Amino acid sequence: MKQTGRIQSPLTPTPFTSPNPSILLRRRILSWSKENNKPASVHVHVDGNIFHLHEAPLVSKSGFFRKALSESFEIELPDSFPGGSEAFEIAMLFSYDSPLPLDPFNVLALRCVASFLEMTEEYSSGNLCEQADLYLNQVVLQSWDDTLIVLQKCQILLPWAEELLVVSRCIESLAFMACMEILDPEREREGPLLSLEVMVGRVWNCEKAKEIAGQDLWVKELIALPFEFFNRIIRSLRNQGMEEKYVSPLIVLYANKWVLSTKTHKYLENTDENNGIDVSKKVSAILQGLLELLPLGDNKTGKVIPVSFYFAMLSRSVSLGLDGESRIRLEEEVASLLHFARVEDFLLPANGLDSESIASSAELKVMERIFSLHVSFKPETFYSGSSLINTDSMVAELWDRYLSYIAMDPKLDANRFIKLIETVPMADRETHDHLYKAMSVFLQEHPHISSEDKASVCKYLNCPKLSQPICIEAVQNELMPLRLIVQALSVQQLHTHQAFKDFSESFRYTQFADFSGSLLSSRSQALLSQYMGKNQYQQTTEEEDTGGTLLGSLTKSRDLTERPELAKAEYESTSFRIQVLEEELVTLKKSLKQKNLLKGSNHIASRTPSSRQFGVNGKTALKRRSPPGQVNSCIGSIGWGSQKKHVNRLVKAFRKLRMLGKGKTKISQVSSEIKSTSVA
Template identity: 25%
Template sequence: MSQLSDFQIHINGQQTFFVNEEILSTYSGRLKKIIKQERRRNQIKNSGIEIDDFPGGPDGFELISRFCYNNGRITTTVSNVSLLHCCAVYLGMTEKLSTCNLLQQTQVFLDGLFEWSWKDILVCLKSCGSFCNYADSSGLLDKLICALLAKIAQNSDISSFIAASSSTSSSPETASGFRPSSSYKNTPESIKPSSSSRAWWFDDVAILPPKIIEKLFQSLGAYGADNNSLILTRFLLHYLKVSAQRKANYNHTSSAAVNSKCEFGGLADTAVHGIIFVGRKTFSCRALFWVLRIVSGFGLSKEYRLGLERLIGGMLDEATLDDLLVSGHDRGVYDVNLVIRLIRVFVKSEGVSVQKLKIAGRLIDKYLGEISPDQNLKISKFLGVAESLPDSARDCFDGAYRAIDIYLESHPSLSFEERSRLCRCLNYEKLSLGACKELAKNPKIPPRVAMQALMSQQSKITPPTPRPKQQCVNYEMIVYKGDADDEESLAEEGKMEETLNLQRMQWRVVELEKLCRQMKGQMSRMVKHNHVLATPTHARPLPRLC
């Protein structure tokens, strides 16, 4: 047994194989050269070598060992032919060393590639995932992708596959199925176009690794900024959606998440470029928010993210509250910074009418009410959303006040200055009378803010002052005489009376606040006094307060 295993080979730092030097050197020119160099360097009979970049790792070397120990024979299948081929190229297993060389056997097997079934091509392509670079450098990946595209073209309208579609569907999930060609009658049932809204090949191709999908788009000349095809864009969105669901089913470490972003980043950019190319005529506002949620987890570049946000921001008046509730990436529950950026884009967009601004204003007030309970929402972020819209976007500020009230209720530890600062986004003149009264009674609102709100509501809250009977008579006489100067003086007197009434009401509010504080202090002292002095036998009830 020692004669058969006289040499050690460490593969990719993962596993050590004890092999016979002569047997492996018979079929591999590279191994023969490496082993000979190692013998000369160490001059030790029992030595070993390390190979750190072997295709497929230990699995690939195990297949090679079986081939060598089996006198140059191994069962070749669609699932292992790619790995065997790459290993044969890597180790130089050519006909120069043996007539039963592995490279020739795999090439013969691959010659029938275009006669394979659709399923066999997918299985072979998927097996290249762990050694994609070797498959690409050897030219094998190009052959497999070419066979894949040939199958799609054979059972589809190739013009709709490569060229940009003229479809105007607004859903990100929809995509026109391919029109069968004349050879469709001979197509197996498993690959016939279905009645689904997606193209028939979407789900099948979605099982391939991201590097192979990237190579597929490069082969079509539709990668990155070259993607002008709607059908390919829809496939990428479907692929990223499936990949996101697949990621959610596994627990990923931070390093795995970084690697995932690196692998999918180029595909995410390609998808977004295709969306920007077709514009808002093809994708609705809701569909664009769906796209944003999908691609955000795949390392989308800053350039394409800004382009997608500009597209969404220009359609903000078509959004719903659910669209805006995008999960936050920091400590916050929602991505408030995103909404602030979208509002700014919308306000700066050309041709935004006042009507659209008001629609957006009502939407943003609902959004403020939804995010207000978030304990990690800072006042600056709240104000950033509320103040991003111009004053003309709101006919009424009742919605903004409701959101402030919810925020104050959810953040009871705010200081007096912070509560005053929070209320600066309100236009008191655009508050309804009912909201203004509620604000004035709200104990969480600073008194100065309540005073300003009441003053701004002067014409709404000041009741008409009845005039004395004699004054009314005199007024009628003056009108009868038609004296213009007297009429002006009476109008001035009316304004003065209204001002005096408003001042009396303001002072009354202040006096009531003082009285309320005094009553609370008296009650607390009485309760403490009774707890200390009262006994069970001489207990006296507290006086009833009216």
């Protein structure tokens, strides 16, 4: 904001310049008495002070004194006299034709005094009312700093300032100059104006928001105003056409200073002017007014105002006990923006687990209500880049992660926890990983619940929707019900079998694609494209590091020596999976043996000449190819001797691997042996 050249802070009044108006007034009264040879016969009482004045100067300028002196020369001004004795002294100097010392700090008081004493054009040309108005319009309202000074003075001169339209004129002037500041094309800035982008994606930080407000002096001064004036300035900004992307951040920064900042709350409690006033009620009134100013329900503001700010305001409204329509609108706004939120933003009791009970806290009830509101909305989707994202699944994941905090409450019973799980429909959960973690935390914090309650808590967990690492963890979790462990074990076995099958198909297609006309499944094709997409050097290096694609996860787990519990879990899971693979290889060996016997009998029969080798005309018949879509076994295209050799070597390798401990070197040896078998 362009400055007027004055050094004084616009919010800090300065005293009258010397000589003091009281001294000047006494000198002028004595001089007038000598010039006119008349004593001061009028006695005016103001704020306990008595002024001895002459009748002629008062009557010539003031309609009030004309009426009052017709009755008595003893006049006592009321306690509501605007400006007090200081402003009266300056007005009397003007009555004695002395130069008028106007400045932004006294012009409002003089204008109010002139109105009270009826010092208008009706009684004298160029009277005090006209002089004060002229100074306000041509000097004060043309300067941001001077206007702020006068507006601050309006607080102590109400309702006079309102009746004289000084407040409204100052507000309109400030709003106009703020618009010009934003639209100024010559403005040089390092960053964007009034942007809260740095606050997006993080928990609301009052100190960081304070730094943003301090980047522009005019913003800092604007949010320092009392709420009554700030409210009217915001409405004037909107009336004058300022874009909402600039107006909303002003409201956010004002709320950060007066509502969210604990430092300001403590300052208000310690100031003398607030003694006897309930600070909480004052902050609640400001919060209520700010919620009415915020453009709640406007989808465009979701990109301007961080979601963490709405959660901070919601938390403050809960702690202050705010209720009503504005609170409901705030909850609806938060519910509509849940997919932009983070679980760190969600409400928890201020004392955490030290509170009486999280399950019965007002914060949890508010969060339940917000998620229920979101569920009642129509399903929403939005684009992130070029992909379409379902917001319901994102919100369901946030709720499950939030439940992990709630489950730590030892006073939370099973029925209450089940109702919390049911807050979000099960169909919205694309994955149950975070739901499993919440259930696991609940069972750890409630080890003495009955088996029936344990089964009821875990009844919604769907093991096929668990990722493979979480499924392995569920199998090894002794706190889980036996039925769930068995289900997770079955799912894990299917995962292992499918992984081996997909890799086998992709490997077979890679080695024998020219001889088989097989068509791969979509999952095998994906695995194959990933396998074939690497160059030869990358593939060889990865095989050396991990012992082959099939055993990569096994050798990797042995590197976690600093986490023995994880290494043990990985080893147990690996042992189980190898056992399944071993059984499948034994079955494969038997089937190959039977196939070889059948092949031998056909070979003996084919030694005698027959019409199968020749056509009708003695010509050699063409060899039949596999029709498209038929899958030929790559193992079947190899002789029985080599088949038996490969299978035996694979079986021995898997048996050795099952019997291994946690040593990394032994696994590497077995991995090398299996790799050499595959190469052979």
